[in-house]
Amino acid sequence: xxxxxxxxxxxxxxxxxxxxxxxxxxxxxxxxxxxxxxxxxxxxxxxxxxxxxxxxxxxxxxxxxxxxxxxxxxxxxxxxxxxxxxxxxxxxxxxxxxxxxxxxxxxxxxxxxxxxxxxxxxxxxxxxxxxxxxxxxxxxxxxxxxxxxxxxxxxxxxxxxxxxxxxxxxxxxxxxxxxxxxxxxxxxxxxxxxxxxxxxxxxxxxxxxxxxxxxxxxxxxxxxxxxxxxxxxxxxxxxxxxxxxxxxxxxxxxxxxxxxxxxxxxxxx
Numbered sequence: 001x002x003x004x005x006x007x008x009x010x011x012x013x014x015x016x017x018x019x020x021x022x023x024x025x026x027x028x029x030x031x032x033x034x035x036x037x038x039x040x041x042x043x044x045x046x047x048x049x050x051x052x053x054x055x056x057x058x059x060x061x062x063x064x065x066x067x068x069x070x071x072x073x074x075x076x077x078x079x080x081x082x083x084x085x086x087x088x089x090x091x092x093x094x095x096x097x098x099x100x101x102x103x104x105x106x107x108x109x110x111x112x113x114x115x116x117x118x119x120x121x122x123x124x125x126x127x128x129x130x131x132x133x134x135x136x137x138x139x140x141x142x143x144x145x146x147x148x149x150x151x152x153x154x155x156x157x158x159x160x161x162x163x164x165x166x167x168x169x170x171x172x173x174x175x176x177x178x179x180x181x182x183x184x185x186x187x188x189x190x191x192x193x194x195x196x197x198x199x200x201x202x203x204x205x206x207x208x209x210x211x212x213x214x215x216x217x218x219x220x221x222x223x224x225x226x227x228x229x230x231x232x233x234x235x236x237x238x239x240x241x242x243x244x245x246x247x248x249x250x251x252x253x254x255x256x257x258x259x260x261x262x263x264x265x266x267x268x269x
Contacts, residue, residue, distance in 0.1 A: 001027050002184065003059060003125050007076035008214045012233025023075065024125040025096045025214065031124055032098055041101040043119075044210070047203040049095040050082065051126060055198065056091050058128035061182050092201060097123035099206070102192065109192040121196050128185040 002021035009025045013033040016022035022030070028044055035042040053065055062068035065081075065088040072091055073079040080092040100122060102108060105115020218235070220228040220242075246252040 001030065001124055002182070003027075003127065005060075005071055005075035008216055009210045010216045010232055012231075012236065015233055015236045022125075024123070025210065027125045028096050028098045028123075029210065031122060035098070035100050043099050043206055043208050044096055045099050045121065045203060045206050046094070046096045047205075048092060048201040049196075050090055050092050050199040050201055052090040052198075053088055055126065055128070058185070059126060061129050061131060095123070095126075095198075097121055097125075097196060100192075108194075110190045120192050120194070121200075122192065123196055123198075126197055127187075129182045130185055131182065 001016065004021045004023050006023050008023075009029065011019065011022050011026045013026070013030040016026040016030045025044075032042040032044065051059070053068075056062070056065065056068040056072065060068045060071040062071055069079060069081050069088070069091060072093060077094045082089045082092055098121070099119040101117055101119055103113045103115045104118035104120070107113045107115060108120065215231050217229055217231055219226055220230075246254075
């Protein structure tokens with residue numbers, strides 16, 4: 001799941017999974033949903049953490065620490081640069097992560113599910129990225145540019161483009177092609193780690209569901225009157241229908257005469 005810089009809960013578990021990305025809160029929601037589906041108790045934990053300069057650079061793919069700090073702060077979270085000897089050592093910021101209640105002695109994600117239970121902290125949002133050449137960078141070597149796909153092309157141009165793409169495909173057969181220049185550095189472990197990948201400075205709270213103040217909301221207003229207030233993840237994948245009754249017979253006749261326009265006005269997506 002790609003890290004995205006924004007504050008609070010915006011996508012929820014399902015949209016985070018579908019879009020393959022989210023911030024710390026939404027990635028926590030997805031992880032908790034998966035754990036609870038497997039009957040493991042899980043909870044949100046919020047607090048203040050410290051990430052090293054190296055972690056900040058890898059997470060943001062920034063070229064320098066000042067830029068990394070700007071990217072982290074753009075999320076709307078509290079971010080504080082920690083400076084020592086005139087050099088940025090890392091960043092202190094708000095963070096939400098997960099704790100899962102699992103058999104600890106022998107299990108921790110592998111082996112027999114036995115032994116005393118323990119709350120294990122987990123966070124999928126803080127990770128590293130590699131910068132890789134994308135297919136768009138590579139195919140430019142063959143005289144193919146993005147404008148070839150945007151602008152109208154004649155049949156001769158299409159044939160020339162096809163020959164270029166065929167040459168590219170033949171030379172790179174069997175190789176991985178990247179569409180995104182930021183690629184997550186994958187890590188694999190046999191057991192759940194006993195500690196987080198960063199330093200926890202303080203814990204502000206633990207809770208079983210997202211708090212109202214931490215959720216984005218969308219308010220629908222007509223003629224100055226609020227008719228609905230919903231969270232984005234409550235509407236995700238659903239059709240929102242707005243029905244109305246015309247105030248007068250003349251307006252009803254106009255609506256009926258409009259036909260398809262009436263149908264369009266009655267439904268908003």
